[in-house]
Amino acid sequence: SAVISQKPSRDICQRGTSLTIQCQVDSQVTMMFWYRQQPGQSLTLIATANQGSEATYESGFVIDKFPISRPNLTFSTLTVSNMSPEDSSIYLCSVRIGGGQETQYFGPGTRLLVL
Amino acid sequence: GNSVTQMEGPVTLSEEAFLTINCTYTATGYPSLFWYVQYPGEGLQLLLKATKADDKGSNKGFEATYRKETTSFHLEKGSVQVSDSAVYFCALSGSGGGADGLTFGKGTHLIIQP
Numbered sequence: 001s002a003v004i005s006q007k008p009s010r011d012i013c014q015r016g017t018s019l020t021i022q023c024q025v026d027s028q029v030t031m032m033f034w035y036r037q038q039p040g041q042s043l044t045l046i047a048t049a050n051q052g053s054e055a056t057y058e059s060g061f062v063i064d065k066f067p068i069s070r071p072n073l074t075f076s077t078l079t080v081s082n083m084s085p086e087d088s089s090i091y092l093c094s095v096r097i098g099g100g101q102e103t104q105y106f107g108p109g110t111r112l113l114v115l
Numbered sequence: 116g117n118s119v120t121q122m123e124g125p126v127t128l129s130e131e132a133f134l135t136i137n138c139t140y141t142a143t144g145y146p147s148l149f150w151y152v153q154y155p156g157e158g159l160q161l162l163l164k165a166t167k168a169d170d171k172g173s174n175k176g177f178e179a180t181y182r183k184e185t186t187s188f189h190l191e192k193g194s195v196q197v198s199d200s201a202v203y204f205c206a207l208s209g210s211g212g213g214a215d216g217l218t219f220g221k222g223t224h225l226i227i228q229p
Contacts, residue, residue, distance in 0.1 A: 042220060042221045045216035096215065102166065103149070103161055104161075106151075106158055
């Protein structure tokens with residue numbers, strides 16, 4: 001498995017501002033992902049964070065709104081830009097260790113409230 | 116694209132009752148199947164998984180069998196405890212968009228009463 005930490009754990013932001021969420025893993029991993037869990041809903045994949053290249057976004061998510069960085073094999077950031085109340089969600093980082101392992105391990109999440 | 120359908124709750128049971136949470140899926144290829152659990156106030160944890168047809172995943176008394184013929188991965192437990200109260204998510208590998216992310220069901224809120 002992997003130990004994953006996220007910062008901040010929660011935040012309250014004003015509309016129109018941006019927030020950057022950090023994800024740190026205790027070991028090198030092949031794949032890192034970002035998910036969103038809206039209140040009372042399931043998890044939806046936002047994008048795959050690719051090391052050294054642009055992230056791969058799912059339908060309905062764009063780079064201008066959710067820019068992602070992954071400078072190395074243990075760290076990634078997700079920015080929620082120009083926030084609106086509809087962006088209030090839990091944002092989760094997950095990793096796949098590799099070596100044929102398909103299991104994904106999740107971070108504790110960042111709880112975001114936009115006023 | 117890929118999709119996961121699971122029974123929506125809340126599901127309320129008495130302690131020591133038998134539990135079944137249904138999960139069916141639609142997928143191209145041969146996905147791996149997962150059950151994740153989210154306890155109150157905690158993050159998402161892997162409960163069990165199965166990577167090919169007829170595989171049975173098991174953990175903490177929970178079991179699920181990968182049934183390709185019925186495209187199902189139902190979660191079962193013979194005798195539930197109050198501590199099993201949580202939200203359970205069925206998921207499969209592959210997002211339908213060509214990436215390696217997971218596709219999740221909507222989650223089933225399980226409430227166990229003493």
